[in-house]
Amino acid sequence: MTVERTRRNRKLDRPRERVLEEAWRLLAEKGLADLTLAELGRRVDTSASHLLYYFGSKDDLLLEVVRWSESQLREARAAALATGSVQTRLRRFCELYLPSEPGDPRWLLWIELWPRALRSTSLGEHYGDFDAEWRADLAALLEEAGARDATARARRICALLDGLSVALVLGEDGLTVKDAWKHVRALLPD
Amino acid sequence: MTVERTRRNRKLDRPRERVLEEAWRLLAEKGLADLTLAELGRRVDTSASHLLYYFGSKDDLLLEVVRWSESQLREARAAALATGSVQTRLRRFCELYLPSEPGDPRWLLWIELWPRALRSTSLGEHYGDFDAEWRADLAALLEEAGARDATARARRICALLDGLSVALVLGEDGLTVKDAWKHVRALLPD
DNA sequence: AAGTCATTTTGAACGTCGTACAAAACTGAC
């Protein structure tokens, strides 16, 4: 009933995705500094006020961007883990998890969200699930590889990946994606 | 010559430390949200403008707080690593590194600094040294424990500690300091 | 065709933050 009525008069055909995509692109092109509601609104040809009307707050908008990108990654992960030896699939998993370069939008987002979660208390409740997904997939992989304590080990490896990722996006000296992969491999079975 | 002349007329006897300590306390009591120049100024009985005059910018002020707290920790670390078996000293190292509780000021600071570093480019140059200190101390410990590749392993363990610490300060479900220590121990030589 | 009504969209205003700047207060030296 209201489903049809509430979605009238929209300026954009698929406003949600349009905005989220553009936020992602903006993040990739200009970084965190330029990810403002005004700039984002300009890019999708609306006002900042409208973005607020639509998403409620910037916190919620950012959370939606994460949700959207994580659902993309969920698919990519499923595809990457569908074929190949356990070893290769583990490598693919890490490649998906780690930032592809300093300034990787995914990690920019997380780093922006963490202090926000510490201020708001409403943010922190939802995003914990995303980590859990990654960990579950990794645990399954590890189990398949014949590792004991797959769950705990998955937690451990993901924490390591987090630490390495932060160092990588921040561009800490003397650490490359290649190094990171070597560190992770040291924690993998056999 | 100018050393005496430039340090006249100070309202506070040791204004620097006074401010840094109060920032730390404010952080511990109220968290990131209330760590504003106005509030901090109120606490040390000055104006926000004066804090800027003194520290240059909020970024720089935060960096000074980190510098100050890291120098405290440097001493604490030296004391903690002076006596005891290698095993105990490794444990003490981790206890110092990891957040003591959700809302640990040290980690609040880092989480606040990371997005700032991503925006400013001038911040990121200096704070990389702090990690390096921790890693050097840990590497020495590992070497003493007879581990091969002490440097690489130290990097790995510190990255793990980073990941675990972030999860801990953010209060992620199902992770305690005790768990964290267990994860780290899995990476230690024995 | 005109009118209604809920929804969408906008523009202006607000509060807060970090910051810039000029004026004022202070202090030691002459």
Add this chain to the structure above:
DNA sequence: GTCAGTTTTGTACGACGTTCAAAATGACTT
């Protein structure tokens, strides 16, 4: 007591997220 340089303050600015009331829009009724 005046002067010069430092310290301290108050005020103002711009940017940001946010709020709010008003306007625009388009589907439905008559």
